[in-house]
Amino acid sequence: MNNRQFRLAARPAGLAKRSDWNLTTEEVTATAEGQVLVKVLQLSLDPAMRGWMNEGRSYIPPVNIGEVMRAGGVGKVIASKDPKFAVGDHVSGMMGVQEYRLAEAKDLAKIDLGVGTLSQWLNALGMPGMTAYFGLLEVGQAKAGDTVVVSGAAGAVGQTVGQIAKIKGCRAVGIAGGKSKCDFVVNELHYDACIDYKGGDVKDGLKQHCPKGVDVYFDNVGGEILDAVLTRIGRGARIVICGAISQYNNTAPVKGPANYLSLLVNRARMQGMVVFDYADRYNLAVKDIAQWMREGKFVSREDVVAGIENFPETLNKLFSGENFGKLVLKVADE
Numbered sequence: 001m002n003n004r005q006f007r008l009a010a011r012p013a014g015l016a017k018r019s020d021w022n023l024t025t026e027e028v029t030a031t032a033e034g035q036v037l038v039k040v041l042q043l044s045l046d047p048a049m050r051g052w053m054n055e056g057r058s059y060i061p062p063v064n065i066g067e068v069m070r071a072g073g074v075g076k077v078i079a080s081k082d083p084k085f086a087v088g089d090h091v092s093g094m095m096g097v098q099e100y101r102l103a104e105a106k107d108l109a110k111i112d113l114g115v116g117t118l119s120q121w122l123n124a125l126g127m128p129g130m131t132a133y134f135g136l137l138e139v140g141q142a143k144a145g146d147t148v149v150v151s152g153a154a155g156a157v158g159q160t161v162g163q164i165a166k167i168k169g170c171r172a173v174g175i176a177g178g179k180s181k182c183d184f185v186v187n188e189l190h191y192d193a194c195i196d197y198k199g200g201d202v203k204d205g206l207k208q209h210c211p212k213g214v215d216v217y218f219d220n221v222g223g224e225i226l227d228a229v230l231t232r233i234g235r236g237a238r239i240v241i242c243g244a245i246s247q248y249n250n251t252a253p254v255k256g257p258a259n260y261l262s263l264l265v266n267r268a269r270m271q272g273m274v275v276f277d278y279a280d281r282y283n284l285a286v287k288d289i290a291q292w293m294r295e296g297k298f299v300s301r302e303d304v305v306a307g308i309e310n311f312p313e314t315l316n317k318l319f320s321g322e323n324f325g326k327l328v329l330k331v332a333d334e
């Protein structure tokens with residue numbers, strides 16, 4: 001069997017270009033004892049992938065030049081030499097941008113398609129959902145009555161943060177780019193309001209929609225929006241530094257928050273988080289989110305693009321805001 005793979009060819013400067021990738025083909029090798037061969041069905045395209053292409057220290061080692069690009073995904077077991085997995089099982093794990101993944105059994109987890117679809121297992125029931133759940137409830141310490149502001153509100157993480165905030169009795173205010181995303185955030189995710197940062201001034205929107213100040217800011221974008229929210233935080237506010245997508249393709253140094261002294265004035269805090277730290281409790285979050293989905297209280301919206309050959313251009317949609325919901329690359333049918 002031939003396995004098409006996207007390998008990192010060069011470290012990008014700014015937005016990744018097609019020439020930063022090599023599309024190669026190699027034969028799938030035989031499955032050894034303790035290994036499982038997975039046919040990759042869908043891949044999760046994540047903003048963090050841009051960071052993994054850079055050299056330097058981070059929470060995870062960079063992808064080396066010549067290596068298959070790292071990516072989470074879901075697939076179907078087509079050969080197994082481990083008793084925990086049988087042919088036909090659906091699994092999730094780090095698949096890489098390729099058509100087949102020969103994995104150690106310990107690196108895979110079974111997923112139940114009776115609970116959610118393949119793409120939902122990459123979204124609300126997967127890594128973005130886990131990020132939203134633990135980021136909002138543990139790092140952000142959101143509680144009933146709080147005003148929670150979420151940037152990237154229509155995206156993978158943002159859609160789940162806002163919905164959990166509402167379920168927990170918070171006021172949820174989203175920030176997203178464009179009218180159609182803001183309409184989705186309010187009408188389908190049931191946020192109380194959404195500020196269109198491309199169509200108006202974020203500070204004005206915050207003044208209007210957060211009259212009592214911001215108790216929790218779940219930051220997915222960093223940059224100027226973080227600075228604007230800092231001017232509106234309330235006493236004891238918690239800012240969750242989940243991501244800073246506005247800065248990931250910078251060729252100049254990252255823009256730090258000029259208004260950080262607002263933390264001092266308001267006895268507030270900012271805390272970074274990495275979702276992998278909560279891996280031993282993902283099952284608890286999945287249980288809650290699956291329950292809300294079953295009760296019809298919860299939307300999980302994905303934006304699925306087909307064809308592994310479209311990987312480079314599809315990944316870049318995250319940075320232009322062209323994705324509407326969790327961005328998924330469909331590699332194969334069942």
Ligand SMILES: NC(=O)c1ccc[n+]([C@@H]2O[C@H](COP(=O)([O-])OP(=O)(O)OC[C@H]3O[C@@H](n4cnc5c(N)ncnc54)[C@H](OP(=O)(O)O)[C@@H]3O)[C@@H](O)[C@H]2O)c1
Pocket residue numbers: 045046047048127128131152153154155156157158175176177178181220221241242243244245246247273274275276317318319320321322323324325326327
């Ligand atoms: N810490 C962790 O463990 C962890 C885990 C998962 C994700 N994250 C982070 O969470 C954030 C969201 O990830 P996601 O997977 O949910 O992506 P996403 O929100 O589904 O997609 C990215 C969105 O970011 C927005 N965006 C792009 N450039 C922007 C800019 N310059 N200014 C403002 N918004 C911009 C776009 O939405 P608009 O159209 O609204 O602009 C785009 O659709 C990212 O920063 C990611 O790195 C962190």
